[in-house]
Amino acid sequence: MMTERGMVAPAVGGTVLANFDAILAAAVPGLSGRVKAVAFDADTGRLDVVPDVPACGTQLRWSTPKLIAAANAAVSGANVRALHVLAPAPVKGGPAPAPSAPAPQSAAPAVRVERRTPPDGYRRAIEAHRQAAPPSRVDPGIAAAVERQTAAMRELARRAFPEPPTVPDDAPAPIDQARVQRRRQAAATEAAALRRARAERSGAAVAVASRTRQVAGEVA
Template identity: 65%
Template sequence: MRGANIRTLHVLAPTLMKAGPATATAGPTPPTVPVAPVQRRTAPDGYRRVTEAHRQAARPFRVDSAIAEAVERQTAAMRELSRRAFPEPDVVPDDVQASIEATRAQRRRQAAVTEAAALRRDRQERAAWKSRRPADVPQTTALRDTA
């Protein structure tokens, strides 16, 4: 028919299933079929021969010592370049405890720098707003979180 539309579609299950609330009204359930354990057959002789021939023909994985040494040298060089580019600050060994007063003083200094930068920026933005021009405020120092 021309212009006919599909109004419903019934999808049937591909295997037997238990009757649930949706299928209980459909009718009686089919009888259950006992399930037998699956027994595997032994592989045919041709398959076993081909598999064994493949195992014998496959090259064993070997590491070329020259390539391994080149990789080690390159890795060491990259670590050295990284160490030079990003030097570690004075590192305190893990077993030495840092003074709580030194830590507090460092936090106070960081907070003071952040506060000074915020106040400087606020003054510049207020001055720009009062003169009715867009605020082109250069960041002189990077702002950091404290606490």
């Protein structure tokens, strides 16, 4: 996109490394001269630094957000996103050494270059890519087989787990029906027991009366 628009991206790696002492002094003044920057990856935004003692490394980790903000504020377009604290090593005076990979580049501002007109073939290819619809990669036969299998599974599920019969809104629930049935059975049993008790009492009364008449006849 930048090439098509005729822009050249500036190299910020060297600028971040060259200005690290000032960035460190602004963010964490207590660590000035005790930390050096050894590498900066502009693609990932990772800045590698080396403290002189472990205690400085711990303080650096606590101050990472402040140091990243100071680096992005000091170097336009730096886009520092992460700080990688390496193993402690003695820090020598002087400017930070150039990293082995990627190689540092001198800071250069964005410059305007002459924009070249894209060739006709390039424009036609872009337009064809925009208008082309992505081809379907699903085999129609496989899709039909999947549909048939899905329908068969649904039918098996319906047979294995049939839906319960629909109960009208005004009909009593099954548990209520069972309670009513039990109550009716209990009432019928109680009525039968009462009839039997009455019959037994009547029979006993008749037997007593008959015995009384028999005894009275014998006395007479």
